[in-house]
Amino acid sequence: MTPAYSTDSRVSAGIVALAAIALLIGGAFAGLLFEGTHDFSGAWAAFDPYLLRVIRFTLWQAALSTLLSVVPALFVARALSRHPRFFGRAFILQLFAVPLALPAIVAALGILALYGRAGYFAGVLAVIGGGSWPGIYGLSGILVAHVFFNLPLATRLFLEALQTIPADQWRLASQLGMSARPAFRLIEWPTLRAAMPGVAGLVFMLCITSFTIVLILGGGPAATTLEVGIYQALRFDFDPARAVTLTLLQIALTFIVVLALTRLGANVVGDTNLPVAQRRYLSVNRSETWLNTLLIVLALLFVVAPMAATVMAGLGADLGRLAGEATVRQATLTSVMLAFLSALLSVTLSLALTMARRALALNRRAGRKTVLEHATDTGAGFVLVVPPIVVGAGWFLLLRHVGDVFAIAPVMVVTVNAVMAMPFALRAVRPAYDAASERHERLCAQLGIAGWNRLTLVDWPPLRRPLATAFAFAMALSLGDLGVIALFGSDSVQTLPYLLLARMGSYRTEDAAGLALLLGLVCLALIVAAHWLGKEKVRDA
Amino acid sequence: MPEGVASGLEKGAPVRLDKVSFSYGSHGSYGEAPLVFDVDFATAKINAIMGPSGSGKSTLLNLVAGFETPQSGRVLIGGADVSAEPPSARPVSMVFQENNLFAHLSVEQNVGLGRSPSLRLTEADRAAIAGALARTGLAGKERRLPRELSGGERQRVALARVLVRDRPVLLLDEPFASLGPALRDDMLELVAAVHAERGMTILFVTHQPEDARRIGEHMVFLDNGLVAATGKADDFFAGAGPEAFRRYIGAGAGGAVSRDVARKRT
Numbered sequence: 088m089t090p091a092y093s094t095d096s097r098v099s100a101g102i103v104a105l106a107a108i109a110l111l112i113g114g115a116f117a118g119l120l121f122e123g124t125h126d127f128s129g130a131w132a133a134f135d136p137y138l139l140r141v142i143r144f145t146l147w148q149a150a151l152s153t154l155l156s157v158v159p160a161l162f163v164a165r166a167l168s169r170h171p172r173f174f175g176r177a178f179i180l181q182l183f184a185v186p187l188a189l190p191a192i193v194a195a196l197g198i199l200a201l202y203g204r205a206g207y208f209a210g211v212l213a214v215i216g217g218g219s220w221p222g223i224y225g226l227s228g229i230l231v232a233h234v235f236f237n238l239p240l241a242t243r244l245f246l247e248a249l250q251t252i253p254a255d256q257w258r259l260a261s262q263l264g265m266s267a268r269p270a271f272r273l274i275e276w277p278t279l280r281a282a283m284p285g286v287a288g289l290v291f292m293l294c295i296t297s298f299t300i301v302l303i304l305g306g307g308p309a310a311t312t313l314e315v316g317i318y319q320a321l322r323f324d325f326d327p328a329r330a331v332t333l334t335l336l337q338i339a340l341t342f343i344v345v346l347a348l349t350r351l352g353a354n355v356v357g358d359t360n361l362p363v364a365q366r367r368y369l370s371v372n373r374s375e376t377w378l379n380t381l382l383i384v385l386a387l388l389f390v391v392a393p394m395a396a397t398v399m400a401g402l403g404a405d406l407g408r409l410a411g412e413a414t415v416r417q418a419t420l421t422s423v424m425l426a427f428l429s430a431l432l433s434v435t436l437s438l439a440l441t442m443a444r445r446a447l448a449l450n451r452r453a454g455r456k457t458v459l460e461h462a463t464d465t466g467a468g469f470v471l472v473v474p475p476i477v478v479g480a481g482w483f484l485l486l487r488h489v490g491d492v493f494a495i496a497p498v499m500v501v502t503v504n505a506v507m508a509m510p511f512a513l514r515a516v517r518p519a520y521d522a523a524s525e526r527h528e529r530l531c532a533q534l535g536i537a538g539w540n541r542l543t544l545v546d547w548p549p550l551r552r553p554l555a556t557a558f559a560f561a562m563a564l565s566l567g568d569l570g571v572i573a574l575f576g577s578d579s580v581q582t583l584p585y586l587l588l589a590r591m592g593s594y595r596t597e598d599a600a601g602l603a604l605l606l607g608l609v610c611l612a613l614i615v616a617a618h619w620l621g622k623e624k625v626r627d628a
Numbered sequence: 629m630p631e632g633v634a635s636g637l638e639k640g641a642p643v644r645l646d647k648v649s650f651s652y653g654s655h656g657s658y659g660e661a662p663l664v665f666d667v668d669f670a671t672a673k674i675n676a677i678m679g680p681s682g683s684g685k686s687t688l689l690n691l692v693a694g695f696e697t698p699q700s701g702r703v704l705i706g707g708a709d710v711s712a713e714p715p716s717a718r719p720v721s722m723v724f725q726e727n728n729l730f731a732h733l734s735v736e737q738n739v740g741l742g743r744s745p746s747l748r749l750t751e752a753d754r755a756a757i758a759g760a761l762a763r764t765g766l767a768g769k770e771r772r773l774p775r776e777l778s779g780g781e782r783q784r785v786a787l788a789r790v791l792v793r794d795r796p797v798l799l800l801d802e803p804f805a806s807l808g809p810a811l812r813d814d815m816l817e818l819v820a821a822v823h824a825e826r827g828m829t830i831l832f833v834t835h836q837p838e839d840a841r842r843i844g845e846h847m848v849f850l851d852n853g854l855v856a857a858t859g860k861a862d863d864f865f866a867g868a869g870p871e872a873f874r875r876y877i878g879a880g881a882g883g884a885v886s887r888d889v890a891r892k893r894t
Contacts, residue, residue, distance in 0.1 A: 527727070529693075529695055529715075529724065530728065533693065533715045533716060534741050534745050535714075535716025535717070536716075536741065536745040536746075540745050540746040540747075544730075544746070545730055548732035549731070
């Protein structure tokens with residue numbers, strides 16, 4: 088028997104949100120299936136040696152990227168954990184959070200500005216390589232970019248794991264006179280090893296679904312992944328059957344990885360919360376200090392250099408002329424509007440799912456979870472199985488028969504990005520809502536505060552800040568996305584990343600650098616806002 | 629007394645649990661025996677509910693309040709079966725040990741929610757709120773936020789809301805457990821005074837024998853998920869309670885000795 092107050096408008100809100108998400112994903116699958124059955128032989132014919140090469144390269148680059156990100160991250164995280172207090176530590180950690188929301192296209196440009204054929208380091212690299220520097224296109228470029236994104240992420244995740252080691256263990260270690268080596272073997276390594284599968288799996292997952300990096304830095308058929316293959320099949324080869332095959336393969340691949348990840352108990356979202364470093368009761372000797380300093384400085388340089396290059400290259404562009412260009416203004420306006428709507432939708436969906444999950448969990452008490460509760464709980468995370476390109480491809484194929492595919496661009500950009508940002512938004516909203524509900528649930532039931540009254544009087548004040556954090560983060564993600572707009576963009580609907588890609592394609596490198604700076608700054612401002620809003624907690628009674 | 633308050637001088641309603649059974653977890657999957665309550669509370673009196681941890685004191689209050697639903701049996705308030713009613717529709721108010729207030733709302737708003745869950749208040753409502761705040765010694769603190777109040781003051785706000793809600797049954801779930809001895813005395817006096825004015829039926833769960841001895845009139849003693857004994861509170865403390873009760877409040881005491889000790893301590 089369920090409590091009498093189980094009929095709850097929060098559950099209805101969650102059902103509406105789930106239905107909207109199901110429609111978006113289901114529509115994409117319908118498009119894929121329709122196209123696949125329509126032209127089955129064409130889809131089957133797509134299995135050629137080239138396709139096998141693409142699959143192999145997708146896995147190979149992801150495996151290498153994971154290795155190159157995770158192994159150094161282990162040591163950087165350990166170095167940071169050995170020195171819980173030094174000037175600039177907090178700043179370094181915040182800097183390591185920037186790539187998480189920095190648009191991939193901006194990072195790719197920064198890397199090209201550094202290591203490209205005409206990059207800042209081209210001269211040095213040519214001397215080292217003896218002759219001319221061919222630029223960083225291909226596998227090497229993809230790896231550098233992936234490490235740029237994932238080394239800081241893995242470092243933060245490992246550091247978070249290290250900080251879960253109880254202070255008493257450190258006290259004990261120093262009392263027993265443990266030096267660095269046994270302390271690593273007996274205390275740090277077991278923790279890191281436990282965190283390893285989750286972190287490595289997450290990075291691997293991010294690398295097999297990476298689109299923008301491969302598109303820009305891949306530079307040719309030799310270095311193409313499934314995601315870029317889908318895009319090329321739809322936009323250049325006009326080969327829908329081939330796109331279906333590629334998409335289904337991509338779904339199967341991500342599904343397997345996500346399944347393995349959840350088995351390993353990984354946090355698929357990869358957003359980290361770092362507690363304030365505690366006092367550590369440990370003494371680090373001089374040579375280790377030097378080594379740790381070197382490690383941290385190298386990692387810092389690697390992460391900062393592309394950002395700095397973006398700024399330098401951007402300032403070299405004719406920013407005044409760019410700002411005056413009607414196309415640029417239009418694209419900026421479009422970008423901001425679409426990202427705003429997308430963030431709004433994302434936050435609304437997340438809140439609805441959070442409320443429904445909580446209401447269902449409260450009514451369930453100790454019984455088994457219903458399918459609906461599962462859907463509102465873990466189901467939301469599974470949208471990561473279907474990358475934006477896949478959803479976009481499905482709808483592209485479906486709408487092709489109905490009318491103008493490009494006219495639907497704004498709707499696709501808003502909805503797909505909203506759903507993709509949802510796992511991140513949920514991370515900000517859910518703990519705050521659950522904590523507030525913990526305090527207020529019985530009081531609300533007693534006083535009969537429900538529905539709209541409850542939302543405005545009780546839930547809104549403590550949720551304002553987490554919601555704003557989620558909003559800013561979702562907006563940054565949507566603003567920088569190239570996946571959906573690459574499929575649906577046209578001269579009439581352009582966002583900043585799309586315009587940036589177009590300028591690169593027509594070799595207007597300076598313009599591209601200027602636009603990258605603009606885009607990067609807007610996203611950075613949003614991340615800083617998200618961070619600031621998330622940190623400052625309202626004092627509670 | 630403002631109108632809104634004066635109008636509610638109805639006497640307390642009878643509260644009865646008629647063979648109510650309840651267990652946490654479905655189908656006893658935890659292997660726990662269900663709690664079974666079959667008890668009549670003394671109408672318009674202060675009923676002290678005592679018992680060891682895990683004996684089901686809070687569950688009993690939650691069943692009366694409607695936060696939990698019985699697996700079988702009936703919850704009767706004022707003679708009517710309210711087992712299927714949501715908490716807000718039952719003629720009860722409840723004060724919890726903590727989290728009685730919304731942290732972001734002022735004292736006045738927190739009390740006002742007792743009149744209107746959407747905070748749309750009439751002039752009569754405002755007068756009732758002002759009266760209740762004055763009665764609980766909170767005049768002048770209307771605009772404060774809960775974090776600007778002491779622990780005792782926060783519970784006073786909760787009592788003020790009880791006054792404006794004016795329901796014939798009041799449930800107190802160890803509301804003064806986290807207060808110091810002097811503050812707790814003040815609060816007990818306030819509860820006794822409010823009860824003298826309103827005459828509602830009070831169900832008061834407490835761990836402190838002194839609380840029950842000071843204001844309790846009727847005693848309901850729970851043990852192992854059952855109502856082990858009921859009777860006049862004074863009889864219980866005079867040593868007439870069951871063996872389990874004497875064990876619970878302290879070895880071999882129960883009589884006049886411990887009463888004197890308690891008196892000296894306060």
